[in-house]
Amino acid sequence: MKRVYVNEKWCLGCHLCEYYCAFASTGETDMARALKDIRINPRIRVEECEGISFAVSCRHCPEPLCVKGCITGALRKIDGIITVDRNRCIGCYTCILSCPYGAVSPSEDGAIQKCELCIKTHEGTPRCVLGCPNGAIVFEERGE
Amino acid sequence: MEYVIIGNSTAAVGAVEAIRRNDKTGKIVIISNEKYHVYSRPLISYLLLGKTDEERMKYRNDDFYSEHRCELKLGRTAQRIDVQEKRVILDDGESVSYDRLLVASGSSPVVPPIPGLEKVRNKFTFTTLDDAKSLEKALFENARVLILGAGLIGLKCAEGLSKRNVEIICVDLSTRVLSSILDDQSSEIMKQHLEDHHISFYLGRQVTGFKDNVACLDDNDEIPFDVLVLAVGVRPNVNLIKDIGGKTNRGILIDERCRTSIPDIYAAGDCCESMDISSGQIKQMALLPNAYMQGECAGMNMSGVDCIFDKAIPMNAIGLFGKHIMTAGTYTGQTYYESDGKDYKKLFYSNNRLNGFILIGNIEKAGIYTALIREKTPLDTLDFELICKTPGLMAFSRETRAEKLGGVINEYLGSPVGISCVE
Numbered sequence: 429m430k431r432v433y434v435n436e437k438w439c440l441g442c443h444l445c446e447y448y449c450a451f452a453s454t455g456e457t458d459m460a461r462a463l464k465d466i467r468i469n470p471r472i473r474v475e476e477c478e479g480i481s482f483a484v485s486c487r488h489c490p491e492p493l494c495v496k497g498c499i500t501g502a503l504r505k506i507d508g509i510i511t512v513d514r515n516r517c518i519g520c521y522t523c524i525l526s527c528p529y530g531a532v533s534p535s536e537d538g539a540i541q542k543c544e545l546c547i548k549t550h551e552g553t554p555r556c557v558l559g560c561p562n563g564a565i566v567f568e569e570r571g572e
Numbered sequence: 573m574e575y576v577i578i579g580n581s582t583a584a585v586g587a588v589e590a591i592r593r594n595d596k597t598g599k600i601v602i603i604s605n606e607k608y609h610v611y612s613r614p615l616i617s618y619l620l621l622g623k624t625d626e627e628r629m630k631y632r633n634d635d636f637y638s639e640h641r642c643e644l645k646l647g648r649t650a651q652r653i654d655v656q657e658k659r660v661i662l663d664d665g666e667s668v669s670y671d672r673l674l675v676a677s678g679s680s681p682v683v684p685p686i687p688g689l690e691k692v693r694n695k696f697t698f699t700t701l702d703d704a705k706s707l708e709k710a711l712f713e714n715a716r717v718l719i720l721g722a723g724l725i726g727l728k729c730a731e732g733l734s735k736r737n738v739e740i741i742c743v744d745l746s747t748r749v750l751s752s753i754l755d756d757q758s759s760e761i762m763k764q765h766l767e768d769h770h771i772s773f774y775l776g777r778q779v780t781g782f783k784d785n786v787a788c789l790d791d792n793d794e795i796p797f798d799v800l801v802l803a804v805g806v807r808p809n810v811n812l813i814k815d816i817g818g819k820t821n822r823g824i825l826i827d828e829r830c831r832t833s834i835p836d837i838y839a840a841g842d843c844c845e846s847m848d849i850s851s852g853q854i855k856q857m858a859l860l861p862n863a864y865m866q867g868e869c870a871g872m873n874m875s876g877v878d879c880i881f882d883k884a885i886p887m888n889a890i891g892l893f894g895k896h897i898m899t900a901g902t903y904t905g906q907t908y909y910e911s912d913g914k915d916y917k918k919l920f921y922s923n924n925r926l927n928g929f930i931l932i933g934n935i936e937k938a939g940i941y942t943a944l945i946r947e948k949t950p951l952d953t954l955d956f957e958l959i960c961k962t963p964g965l966m967a968f969s970r971e972t973r974a975e976k977l978g979g980v981i982n983e984y985l986g987s988p989v990g991i992s993c994v995e
Contacts, residue, residue, distance in 0.1 A: 433977065433978050434977050434978065435974075435978060436970075436973065436974075436977075475964045475965060475966045476966075477958070477966045480966065482965075482973065482977060484964075484965060484977065487976075487977075493861075493939075496586070496861060496864045496865055496868065497860065497861030497864065499612050499614045499615070499860045500612050500615060500624075500628075500629075500631070501612065501630070501631040501632055515628060516624075516628050518615065518618050518623055518624055519891065520614070520889050520890070520891060521889045521891065521896055521898070521935060522860070522861060522887075522889040523939075524889065524898070524935060524936075524937070524938055524939060525887055525888075525889040525898045525900065525935070525938050525939055525942055526861065526887075526939050526942060527937075527939035528939055528940060528942070528943035528946075528947075529939070529940070529965065529976065530936070530937030530939060530940045530963060530964060530965070532939070533936065
């Protein structure tokens with residue numbers, strides 16, 4: 429299946445992927461208006477330190493520890509994509525304790541959030557990929 | 573192939589899902605003394621709190637059993653196993669034959685032998701949906717609820733009761749709250765936090781007896797109460813295996829393929845003891861993620877695919893009144909520590925390995941620490957100083973990062989948690 433892959437060689441550390449991610453879930457049409465005065469809480473996060481930067485989002489693991497450990501059954505893997513049923517999540521954060529990539533985080537309302545490859549908001553390529561100005565984030569299939 | 577599963581909770585679901593990956597046609601029979609569709613046990617405190625309901629407590633969708641083609645025998649108790657005939661005998665005399673049997677019988681709350689307990693009115697344990705429902709019925713405005721045990725179950729129960737307009741008093745033999753997962757200082761932080769939310773504690777005290785609905789403590793204090801909750805621990809349900817001569821200790825003993833000592837009988841979940849790889853000790857780790865993964869491992873092996881689960885560690889994520897705690901592993905070795913009196917972080921390490929950690933408050937990316945313990949990552953292969961301060965992939969080498977983020981993730985390779993990544 430297609431996944432999001434990052435290449436830190438090309439990452440500018442501009443954080444635009446984070447803004448596109450946050451924008452994708454607003455359902456608005458104008459990015460500037462949608463994000464004005466908002467402190468964004470994106471599902472993809474750039475790590476940076478001493479000139480190195482790269483974005484991290486859910487790897488959609490074939491053997492996902494977050495799904496296996498989920499105490500409510502809110503996290504499920506459907507057609508290869510790990511999604512969360514926010515209605516069932518009670519915010520125990522066992523998934524945050526389980527994810528080896530640090531790719532799950534709390535959302536504003538207490539339920540967890542994670543990259544769902546934009547399947548709930550858009551069709552096609554995830555918004556972080558479309559918004560990356562330097563091709564450091566790609567959406568492709570790699571020899572599985 | 574005929575599969576029989578005794579139990580209908582997390583480990584059973586793990587097993588069913590694994591069996592159906594490999595065997596679409598075999599017969600699966602699930603036997604459980606509870607009459608419910610599989611539900612998440614830890615959610616019973618959230619039910620009391622009003623944060624969930626019975627519908628949303630379902631651990632799997634309504635069509636789970638039909639989709640996985642399971643035959644249910646609910647509200648029935650497995651009384652014994654006939655090893656010779658390979659049959660499970662139920663309470664009404666019916667017997668169910670198996671080729672492979674999974675015992676996922678869970679655990680039962682410990683009822684301490686305290687004099688006078690039998691005469692206490694309105695006493696409850698707190699591990700099942702029925703427990704929560706009966707407790708809820710006994711509540712009334714301004715009731716005094718005495719909880720025996722300030723561990724995970726007792727305190728989640730306390731939180732569950734906190735919006736019910738009742739007075740909550742907690743007694744524990746230990747001088748610390750959450751003594752099984754926290755050290756002195758982190759425990760003190762949580763105690764303060766809980767007291768700020770109107771839970772009162774009698775710690776380091778023992779209830780020596782009850783005079784009707786008055787608890788007498790070892791220092792002669794007396795606590796009158798209306799409702800009693802017993803939350804002093806759980807005991808694995810081992811009898812089915814013990815009765816047929818299978819190896820048991822406090823829990824059923826299993827190997828890394830989740831096999832018991834008896835051929836074609838597997839066990840998984842809270843009824844078992846297993847190897848904690850962070851300490852090298854065999855222990856009872858009654859934790860939901862381990863239950864699922866043991867069940868899954870058992871199910872794989874039962875359906876003919878060799879599978880090892882050898883990565884169990886103690887791990888707990890628990891929130892209480894908005895404050896989140898995450899702990900994992902074993903608390904031995906040197907420590908890295910930060911705290912501002914409200915948030916807390918302590919990492920324990922020795923011999924080039926992370927052994928365990930305690931986090932309160934800032935729990936961001938905690939799974940990166942958990943992975944270091946689970947994978948026994950040599951600490952000299954990463955920037956340890958950096959990862960202590962900030963868990964992240966940045967602390968790994970450029971090559972490791974490239975593998976983790978750019979690589980192809982391996983499909984199933986033996987261990988169900990062996991997520992390894994190669995370019």
